[in-house]
Amino acid sequence: MWKPKTLSLFPLRNWFKYRKDFLLVWLLRGLSAIAGIVILLILGFLLREALPVLEEVGITAFFRDDSWNPGEKSYNLVPMIWGTGLTMMGAVLLATPLGIVSALFCHYYAPMPIASLYRRLIELLAGIPSVVYGFWGLVVLVPLINRLHPPGTSLLAGIAVLTLMILPTITLVADASFAKVPPEYLMGAAAMGLSSWGTIWQIVIPSAKSGLFTGVILETGRAIGETMAVLMVCGNVVQTPDSIFDPVRTLTANIALEMAYALDNHRSALFVSGLLLLGVIIVLAIAAELVDREAS
Amino acid sequence: MTKSIHNNLDRHKIAEIQPLMQIHQLSLFYNQKPAFKDVTLSIPQNSITAIVGASGCGKSSFLICLNRLSDLIPGCTVSGHIQLGTLNILSPKANTTALRRRIGTIFQKPNPFPMSIKKNITFPLKEHGVKDSQQRHNIVEQVLKDVGLWSEVKDRLQDNALTLSGGQKQRLCIARTLALQPEILLMDEPCSALDPISSGIVEDLILRLRQKYNYTIIIVTHNLAQAKRIADYTALFWVDKGCGRLIEFAPAEQFFNAPNNELTKAYVNGIKG
Numbered sequence A: 001m002w003k004p005k006t007l008s009l010f011p012l013r014n015w016f017k018y019r020k021d022f023l024l025v026w027l028l029r030g031l032s033a034i035a036g037i038v039i040l041l042i043l044g045f046l047l048r049e050a051l052p053v054l055e056e057v058g059i060t061a062f063f064r065d066d067s068w069n070p071g072e073k074s075y076n077l078v079p080m081i082w083g084t085g086l087t088m089m090g091a092v093l094l095a096t097p098l099g100i101v102s103a104l105f106c107h108y109y110a111p112m113p114i115a116s117l118y119r120r121l122i123e124l125l126a127g128i129p130s131v132v133y134g135f136w137g138l139v140v141l142v143p144l145i146n147r148l149h150p151p152g153t154s155l156l157a158g159i160a161v162l163t164l165m166i167l168p169t170i171t172l173v174a175d176a177s178f179a180k181v182p183p184e185y186l187m188g189a190a191a192m193g194l195s196s197w198g199t200i201w202q203i204v205i206p207s208a209k210s211g212l213f214t215g216v217i218l219e220t221g222r223a224i225g226e227t228m229a230v231l232m233v234c235g236n237v238v239q240t241p242d243s244i245f246d247p248v249r250t251l252t253a254n255i256a257l258e259m260a261y262a263l264d265n266h267r268s269a270l271f272v273s274g275l276l277l278l279g280v281i282i283v284l285a286i287a288a289e290l291v292d293r294e295a296s
Numbered sequence B: 001m002t003k004s005i006h007n008n009l010d011r012h013k014i015a016e017i018q019p020l021m022q023i024h025q026l027s028l029f030y031n032q033k034p035a036f037k038d039v040t041l042s043i044p045q046n047s048i049t050a051i052v053g054a055s056g057c058g059k060s061s062f063l064i065c066l067n068r069l070s071d072l073i074p075g076c077t078v079s080g081h082i083q084l085g086t087l088n089i090l091s092p093k094a095n096t097t098a099l100r101r102r103i104g105t106i107f108q109k110p111n112p113f114p115m116s117i118k119k120n121i122t123f124p125l126k127e128h129g130v131k132d133s134q135q136r137h138n139i140v141e142q143v144l145k146d147v148g149l150w151s152e153v154k155d156r157l158q159d160n161a162l163t164l165s166g167g168q169k170q171r172l173c174i175a176r177t178l179a180l181q182p183e184i185l186l187m188d189e190p191c192s193a194l195d196p197i198s199s200g201i202v203e204d205l206i207l208r209l210r211q212k213y214n215y216t217i218i219i220v221t222h223n224l225a226q227a228k229r230i231a232d233y234t235a236l237f238w239v240d241k242g243c244g245r246l247i248e249f250a251p252a253e254q255f256f257n258a259p260n261n262e263l264t265k266a267y268v269n270g271i272k273g
């Protein structure tokens, strides 16, 4: 029979209590093991599917080939890496300051009713399906950009839609990390007559730093993985863009567009780009974990 | 009350008991519910005034009115009148930044900022317009010496202030407040989170500050022995019908030896509280 680790001087009358603990612990272990295994399976599956083309043309082909033309055995992913990288970076650069500033506003400046209304609004924004963002981008944003500089479907449209989509992530995470700043710091700062600006800049932001970093990493992950909305507004031309008005294709959009008809090496090459995306996300997750550990 | 002060001429000459701060009919409400009501008293200049009383009678609430920290608490309203020199503290037009520089606060739980020891002092100075870094450095040295921390930390000024011990943190908090050269120090149970030795050090420091720099200090304490040791004047707050009241305010000697109020008598003799 299983026994608790601590010694008992008395017969275990309530052994059932320990028994329940024991069951719960193993249930939880089992469930987390399943979650871990699923991720490993996905990774293994991606590797298996990607391997044929990797063995045949080698990894350098994906960066050195003349173009992306799998029918002609040409597998250059670089333009799409640019597409993913540039939309992601643009969106993160825009959304991060916006999100942090709006969380600051919400937390320290807005009157109570406005702040809670604003929070609900941001939560709502987080819940809108990405296809709706894409739809909105296509019928509102793209024609606007088109008037500015044709064709309209462009890197800029992708950045704008992505910014909106990841804004809730950074705002909510920033809001939560500001809520964790000890109120004694704020009381102390107020008691010395320090300005709100100085308090925020010197005390609030540094104390919330690790939370903010985590927020940036999470929004980056979301921006990289987003598929439907960018597919709808980016134009999907495989090219390295020269300006923000050029159409681009992201790695995710590429997979979604070609998976349906890709065969053999072409199909395998799409799995290579999937592997690349997963790799970046894993690196980001590790970075988030490290930042977290640094903080505690 | 005036009469009782005059009875104590040996302790304070009449010229020295100019009231620095006059508080008239002060009440504070949290969401319309009064925490204390109708407190009227004058804080004498260059003296230590101790505020004692049972838990929940509004001592901390009283302190936060004096420098308008009450503004920060949602649902908190204050009525009455507080006069500091020519300044009407509760007037909406009063500049709270300047006011809080004149009236420093030390909290019960030491709350140094999560930055270096030195920056804890220089950052507020910068905020208040001390631009010259050499001057700031001199002030750091001066105030750390004043609180007896200089010899302990002079080699680690760049260390994070959160690495200090509890007593050192509290002295750092006092130092950074002193750096702004306030006229009045409000202290809310500054020793109660500290061990007896640190507590004794802070207590000595309070006495030294009064003697050397003529600070006016208002200190809330739960420790009657401490109040007896350091206070020139003592006020007793007490809850009456769910709301704090000022029961007695008198020079410390009279407060502890010949109080006017029966409640005070019971309290100082340890029967109540």
Ligand SMILES: Nc1ncnc2c1ncn2[C@@H]1O[C@H](COP(=O)(O)OP(=O)(O)OP(=O)(O)O)[C@@H](O)[C@H]1O
Residues within 6 Å of the ligand: B030, B035, B053, B054, B055, B056, B057, B058, B059, B060, B061, B062, B073
């Ligand atoms: N932020 C607040 N919101 C609502 N009520 C409060 C708040 N702060 C204090 N109170 C109430 O006001 C009353 C006075 O509280 P206060 O903290 O001033 O007492 P105190 O004399 O300092 O007590 P202690 O000796 O325990 O520190 C208490 O009944 C308390 O519950």
Ligand SMILES: [Mg+2]
Residues within 6 Å of the ligand: B059, B060, B061, B188
């Ligand atoms: Mg209190």
